[in-house]
Amino acid sequence: MPIKLPSDLPAYDVLNREGVMVIDEDVASLQDIRPQRIGLLNLMPKKIQTENQFARLIGATPLQIELSLIRMTEHATKNTAAEHMEAFYRPFAEVAASGEKFDGLIITGAPIEHLEFSDVTYWDELQQVFEWTQTNVHSTLGVCWGGMAMINHFHGVPKHILDHKAFGCIRHQNLAPASPYLRGFSDDMVIPVSRWTELRRDEITAAQLPILIDSTDSGPCLVEDPAHRALYLFNHFEYDSDTLKQEYDRDVASGTAINVPANYYPENDPARAPQNRWRSHAHLLYGNWISEIYLTTPFDIDAIGRNSTDLRKSAKPRKDPAV
Incomplete structure (x- = not known):
């Protein structure tokens, strides 16, 4: 089944050219099926790039996905055209007021790691988002800063500033091969990392949260929070092949001190084209997440949000004869 996108959203043409099955509203309405409603709260400055990255991953499953783009209510983006935001995004206040429910919600990262959470201009509203997920979202995936913010809100786990940027394709270990989210995963894998902060292993385990993917070099990567029906993913499976290169080139051009991203360029030579070594695990993770949502x-x-216990026990198995 395809992902349902507005036909004039840039991601529609991008994914179509890549062979990802996409349909517009008119075609989707002809299918006798309830799509999985997935929201994307996009906090990244380059909105269109981020839309493409996440739509590519959630659109590669056998299920019909309906993607809804959400923004913070008062925060104005400087990097994406106002016309794009007006045409495709809804402010969170409008979404919350409508009483809508979502099968899944992705909360992206944001390049504001240096700020204390309380100093972020939209922190109060983002906390409202976190609380709203408990009644209106079945499963939430917080990515990078979004995951750090969410784990801090619910469990008080702090982020810590690093003395140098964790940057590159870092090897990670699969600590929970029996987890449904890691179905099909290798024992270890390479994942793009790009952050100036970290969450510490002992503080996460003290909160009694299971770490599913970890790294001896860059710390915890994927944490499950069953009580809040959430996953916290601190690194970037969704990155394109050249995203780290774009970040590196930007910093070099601006004169910002930056290390060459580790294990990214062949022989660590920025003049050579990087190779993507995480794509298959990216599709596995997001496919497994979508699958778990569908099953539960x-x-x-x-009825979403009426129970708030373990993800697999929070709802009766769905019956959908159209699939």
Whole structure:
């Protein structure tokens, strides 16, 4: 099944050219099926690039996905055209007021790691988002800073500033091969990392949260929070092949001190084209997340959020004869 996108959203043409099956609203309405409603709260400055990255991953499953783009209500982006934001995004306040329910929600990262959470201009509203997920979202995936913010809100786990940027393709270990989220994963894998902060292993385990993917070099990567029906992913499976290169070239051009991203360029030579070594695990993780949502979310979407226990126990298995 395809991902449902507005036909004039840039991601529609990008994914179509890549062979990802996409359909618009008119075609989707002809299919007798309840799509999986996935929201994307996009906090990144380059909105269109981020839309493409996440739509590519969640659109590669056998299920019909309906993607809804959400923004913070008062925060104005400087890097994406106002026309794009007006055409495709809804402010969170409008979404919350509508009473809508979502099978899944992705909360992206944001390049504001140097700020204390309380100093972020939209922190109060983002905390409202976190609380809203407990009644209106079946499963939430917080990515990079979004995951750090969410684990801090619910468990008080702090982020710590690093003395140098964790930057590159870092090897990680699969600590929970029996987890449904890691179905099909190798024992270890390479994942893009790009952050100036870290979350510490002992502080996460003290909060009694299981670490699913870890790294001896860059610390915890994927943490499960069953009580809040959430996953916290501190690194970037969604990155394109050249995203780290774009970040490196930007910093070099601006004169910002930056290390060459580790294990990214062949022979660590920035003049050579990087190779993507994480794509398959990226599709596995997001495919497994979508699959778990499908297996556990209520068929009646209005029933989402009525229970808040373990993800697999929070809803009756859905019955969808159209699939």
